[in-house]
Amino acid sequence: MILTINCGSSTIKYQLFSTDVETVVAKGIVSRIGEEGSYYEQETARGKVKELAAVPSHHEAFEIAIHNLLHPAYGAMADIHEIEAVGHRAVHGADLFIASTLIDDDVIAKLEECVPLAPLHNPPNLVGIREGMALLPDVPHVAVFDTAFNQTMPPKAYIYALPYSFYEEHKIRKYGFHGTSVRFVSQQAAAVLQRPLPTLKMVVLHLGNGVTMTAVADGHAVDTTIGFATFSGVMMGTRSGDIDPGLIFHMHRQLGLSPDEIERIIYKESGLLGVSGVSNDVRVITEQAQAGNARCQLALDKFAYMAKKYIGAFAAAMGGLNCVVFTAGIGENSPLMRQMICADLEFLGVTLDEAQNERAVGGKQVEIINKVGGKTAVLVIPTNEEKMIALDTMRLAIL
Ligand code: AMP
Numbered sequence: 447m448i449l450t451i452n453c454g455s456s457t458i459k460y461q462l463f464s465t466d467v468e469t470v471v472a473k474g475i476v477s478r479i480g481e482e483g484s485y486y487e488q489e490t491a492r493g494k495v496k497e498l499a500a501v502p503s504h505h506e507a508f509e510i511a512i513h514n515l516l517h518p519a520y521g522a523m524a525d526i527h528e529i530e531a532v533g534h535r536a537v538h539g540a541d542l543f544i545a546s547t548l549i550d551d552d553v554i555a556k557l558e559e560c561v562p563l564a565p566l567h568n569p570p571n572l573v574g575i576r577e578g579m580a581l582l583p584d585v586p587h588v589a590v591f592d593t594a595f596n597q598t599m600p601p602k603a604y605i606y607a608l609p610y611s612f613y614e615e616h617k618i619r620k621y622g623f624h625g626t627s628v629r630f631v632s633q634q635a636a637a638v639l640q641r642p643l644p645t646l647k648m649v650v651l652h653l654g655n656g657v658t659m660t661a662v663a664d665g666h667a668v669d670t671t672i673g674f675a676t677f678s679g680v681m682m683g684t685r686s687g688d689i690d691p692g693l694i695f696h697m698h699r700q701l702g703l704s705p706d707e708i709e710r711i712i713y714k715e716s717g718l719l720g721v722s723g724v725s726n727d728v729r730v731i732t733e734q735a736q737a738g739n740a741r742c743q744l745a746l747d748k749f750a751y752m753a754k755k756y757i758g759a760f761a762a763a764m765g766g767l768n769c770v771v772f773t774a775g776i777g778e779n780s781p782l783m784r785q786m787i788c789a790d791l792e793f794l795g796v797t798l799d800e801a802q803n804e805r806a807v808g809g810k811q812v813e814i815i816n817k818v819g820g821k822t823a824v825l826v827i828p829t830n831e832e833k834m835i836a837l838d839t840m841r842l843a844i845l
Contacts, residue, residue, distance in 0.1 A: 447471060447528050448844070449515075449582075450835045452535040453574025455566065456481060458507045462515060462522055463836040465530060465844065470832075472515055472522035476507040488514045490522040504570070508577045532578050532587045533839030535626070535831070536571050538564035539591035540617055546594065546838040549575060549587040557589070563617060563674075586843035590835040595625030598666035603763075606674075622670035624658035630834040631773045631827040632662045638812050639769065639823055647764040649757050652829065653783070654774030655683040655726065659753065661760035669763050671756055677712055680752040683726030686716035687752055721745040728776050728783060750786035757791065767794050768822050773829040778809035788824065795821025 448467065452459040456479045462472040474488035484501035488494070495514065501507050515521050523529070534549070540560045547553055554575065561568045579587055596604075604620040605613060612618040628650045635650075636643035644665040652658045657680045660670040671679025681687035689712070697703045703711070711720075719726040722745035724734055735742035761767040772784055781803045788798050797817040806813035809828040816824035 447523065448531050448533060448836045448839050449529045449578075450533045450535070450832045450839070451574050451578055452832070452835075453504065453570050453577075455479075455570045458504065458511060458574065459832075460511050461832045461836070462529070463833075465840065467833060467836045467840050474511060474514055476501055476510050479504055479507045486510050486514060488520065490520060492522075493520045495520045504573045504577055508581055512581060526582070527584075529582055529585060531585050531839050531843035532582055533835040534571065534575050534578060534587060534589050535835060536575075536589040536591045537567035537593070537623070538621070539589075539593050540621065541597065541619075543589070543591045543594050544597040546588055546590040546835075546842060548842055549579070549589050553589060563621070586839075588835075588839040588842050590626055590838050592623045592625050593621045595629045596620075596622035596660070596667045596670050599669060603669040618674060620670070620673040622658065622660065622667070623672050623676060624652045624656065624660075625667070626831045626834045627652050627773065627829040628658065628660045628662065628667065628670075630831065631771050631829055634812060634827050635769055635771050635823070635825055638814070638825060638827075646769045647761075647766045648769040648771060649760045649767065650771045650773065651753060651757075651777050651787070652774045653680075653753070653772065653776035653780075656685070657682045657687070657753075657776075659756045659760065661764050663764040669760060677716075680756060681717040681721070681749055684714050684717045684719045686712050686720065718745045718749060721748055728780050732780070732782055746783070746786065750783060750789075753787045754789075754791065757787070757794070757796075761794055767796075770796060770822060770824045772824075772826045778826055778828055779807050781807065784815070784824075784826070796824060797822075798824060 447465055448463045450461045458476045460474050461470055464471055472488060472490040476486045478484040479501045480503060485498045487496040499510060515523055538560045540563055542556045557568060557572055631650055632643060632648055635648060636646060648662040650660045650662060658670060658672050659680060661668045677685040679687055694708055697708050718731055722731050722742045724742055725731055731742045731745050735746055776783055784803055785798060788796050797820045798815055799817045802815045806815050806826040813826040815826055
């Protein structure tokens with residue numbers, strides 16, 4: 447079996463897959479590590495468990511996860527040696543990793559090198575890798591990077607028009623995120639359309655609490671909306687998306703806000719929450735907009751408008767468009783948002799079948815929502831980053 451691990455600063459999420467990655471055998475989380483009220487949760491065919499537990503550090507969290515997987519009543523395996531390989535989510539691989547890779551000392555050293563580029567994410571990823579390798583020292587471990595898929599972007603897409611030394615000396619460039627999700631759904635899209643991926647000019651809209659749009663042509667990423675930090679592109683639940691960078695100087699010099707305060711505002715108080723003043727959740731905002739709240743309507747309008755503009759920009763960058771894919775929480779569940787984004791894009795061959803669009807909710811299966819005969823395929827595809835991690839792990843460690 448293959449174990450996938452997504453280790454964050456206060457949470458470990460794990461899934462156990464059958465070796466052929468066809469079946470999820472167990473799915474679990476250990477949450478609020480090092481905080482009050484920590485707990486674990488696990489689901490297998492034999493049942494669900496959710497309990498409060500003391501979890502002072504990631505070390506205990508890993509022990510709990512393995513204990514739960516081995517539990518005689520609600521576990522999923524009899525012996526830890528049933529785990530044949532482990533796949534780890536790794537957030538930032540900078541330009542050092544263009545694909546998933548088997549982990550050795552050199553890979554760990556390179557991941558350390560990337561810490562300044564992702565100070566919040568790479569350290570817990572490294573903790574997860576070290577703890578996982580200590581618990582399961584005899585099996586291969588694989589790192590799957592969120593940034594790897596975007597490494598194919600051409601220099602004109604990833605370079606910022608700053609003095610070139612900032613790129614050369616400080617690695618300041620566009621990296622992009624959510625690459626594992628985008629890679630998964632773009633492969634699924636090609637399979638559903640029964641066309642080789644390289645023949646598609648595709649825009650993938652990963653619309654979750656975090657939002658990434660990516661242009662995929664010739665089978666790889668050619669541009670993406672998130673840049674060096676994680677707030678550019680389309681507005682998100684609480685992040686602003688694109689703003690005039692000059693605002694940051696203005697907020698600091700004229701409004702007297704400190705860099706930390708500005709950062710908090712841009713990341714935590716902006717986006718759908720900032721504009722609506724109500725919530726970061728499209729469900730709540732939609733309800734309030736329908737009840738006549740004008741700022742909620744504006745938040746939805748602004749979100750759809752920003753996404754629509756990037757579809758146009760990416761179609762221009764790719765020299766065409768024949769596939770649009772919606773994924774993640776909003777993309778998989780909000781017919782309204784999909785309809786608002788796709789409205790008036792007939793000139794790009796995008797037309798929605800209203801009934802199909804309304805039906806495509808719940809993130810259970812792939813849905814084709816373009817009108818029959820529409821020039822551009824429009825798909826709703828449930829993302830599954832864990833499955834992509836497991837597939838890479840199988841390919842690199844088992845086959
Ligand atoms: P994710 O980060 O992919 O889990 O997406 C989370 C976001 O998806 C939430 O904050 C909501 O805005 C959105 N979402 C989830 N379910 C729905 C739904 N039924 N309708 C509209 N938006 C939804």
